[in-house]
Amino acid sequence: MTAMESMLLKGVTEAVLIFLTLAILFAFIRLVIGPDPADRIVALDLISVLIVAYLGALSIYTGERAFLDVAIAYALIAFLGTVALARFRERLAKKSRNDETHGEG
Amino acid sequence: MQSLILRTATRLLVSLILVFSIYLLFSGHNSPGGGFSGALVAATGFALYTIAEGPASVRRAIRIDPRRLIVFGLALALASGLAAVFAGKPFLTGLWWTVAELPDYTLVLGTPFFFDVGVYAIVLGTILTIILALEES
Numbered sequence: 017m018t019a020m021e022s023m024l025l026k027g028v029t030e031a032v033l034i035f036l037t038l039a040i041l042f043a044f045i046r047l048v049i050g051p052d053p054a055d056r057i058v059a060l061d062l063i064s065v066l067i068v069a070y071l072g073a074l075s076i077y078t079g080e081r082a083f084l085d086v087a088i089a090y091a092l093i094a095f096l097g098t099v100a101l102a103r104f105r106e107r108l109a110k111k112s113r114n115d116e117t118h119g120e121g
Numbered sequence: 122m123q124s125l126i127l128r129t130a131t132r133l134l135v136s137l138i139l140v141f142s143i144y145l146l147f148s149g150h151n152s153p154g155g156g157f158s159g160a161l162v163a164a165t166g167f168a169l170y171t172i173a174e175g176p177a178s179v180r181r182a183i184r185i186d187p188r189r190l191i192v193f194g195l196a197l198a199l200a201s202g203l204a205a206v207f208a209g210k211p212f213l214t215g216l217w218w219t220v221a222e223l224p225d226y227t228l229v230l231g232t233p234f235f236f237d238v239g240v241y242a243i244v245l246g247t248i249l250t251i252i253l254a255l256e257e258s
Contacts, residue, residue, distance in 0.1 A: 082153045085145070089162055092138050096169045099127065103172060 029077040036070045053108075057101045064094035124173075131173035138166035146241055150233070156240035163241075164248035176256040179249075187249035194242030201235035 017025075040063055047059035068091045075083035142163035149155025171179050205214035217231040 085148075085153060088141060089145070089158075092134065092141060092162065093165050095130075095134060096165050096172075099169065099172055 025076070029073050032073045033070065033077065036066055036073060040066045040070070053105050057098065057105060060101065061094070061098045064090065064097065068094070128173045131169050135166045135170050138169070139163055142166065146237065149237060156237035157244055160241045160244035161248070163245050164252070167249055168252050171252055171256050176253050179253065183249065187246040187253065190242050190246030190249070194239040194244075194246060196239075197242065198236050198239030201232040201239065204232050 043059050043062045043066060047056055047063065050056040050059055068087050071083050071087035071090065075081065075087070142159045145154035145159035145162060146156055149159065167179055167183070170182065202213040205216055206212050208214075208216060210216075213236075215231050215233045217229045219227055220230050221228040
C-alpha cells in the first residue's frame with residue numbers, strides 16, 4: 017500500500033467513525049424520548065447494529081484483527097437481546113390486557 | 122412464543138453461534154477469547170433456542186443434565202492441574218506434548234487447553250442450569 021493510499025484509508029475511516037458516532041447519538045435520542053417501549057427496543061437494536069459497524073471500521077482504523085471477533089460475537093448476541101426484550105414486551109401487553117378484562121387481580 | 126420467523130432465524134443462528142463459541146475456545150490461547158467467553162457465547166445460543174422452542178427441546182438437544190457438565194468441567198480442570206504434580210512440578214504448571222511436526226510449524230497440545238475446556242464446561246453448565254430453571258418455573 018502506498019503512502020497516498022494509506023492516508024486516504026485513514027481519512028475515510030476517520031470520517032466513517034465520526035458519522036457512526038453521530039448515528040449512535042441520534043439513535044440514543046430516540047431511545048430516550050421514544051414514547052412507546054417498542055420504539056425503545058427498535059432504537060436499542062439500531063444502536064447494536066451501529067456498534068457492529070463501528071467495530072468493523074475501528075478494526076480497519078487500528079489494524080487490529082481482534083475487533084472483528086468482537087464484532088461477530090456482538091452481532092450474534094445483540095439478536096438475543098432484541099428477541100428477549102420483544103418477548104418481555106409481549107408478556108407485559110398480555111398481562112395488562114388480562115387485567116383490563118378481568119378487573120382487579 | 123410461537124413465531125415462525127423467530128424459529129427459522131434461530132435454527133440458522135444457533136449453529137453459527139455454537140461454531141463461533143468453539144472457535145473462541147480454540148483461539149483463546151494467544152488472542153482474545155478462551156473457555157469463559159466461548160461458553161458465554163454458547164449459552165447465548167442455547168438461550169435463543171430456549172426462547173424460540175421452549176426449555177424441553179433444549180434439554181433434548183443437550184442430552185445430559187447441565188449439572189453433570191459442571192462436575193465434568195471441575196474434574197477436567199483438576200486433572201489438568203494434577204498432571205503437573207505427577208510429573209514432579211508445581212500444581213497447574215503447563216505441560217506440552219508435540220502432536221505433529223509439520224514442515225512450517227509444530228502442533229503442540231498442553232494441559233492449559235484441557236483446563237480451558239474444563240472452564241468452558243463449568244460456565245456452560247452453570248448458565249444452562251440457570252436459564253432452564255428460570256424458564257421452567
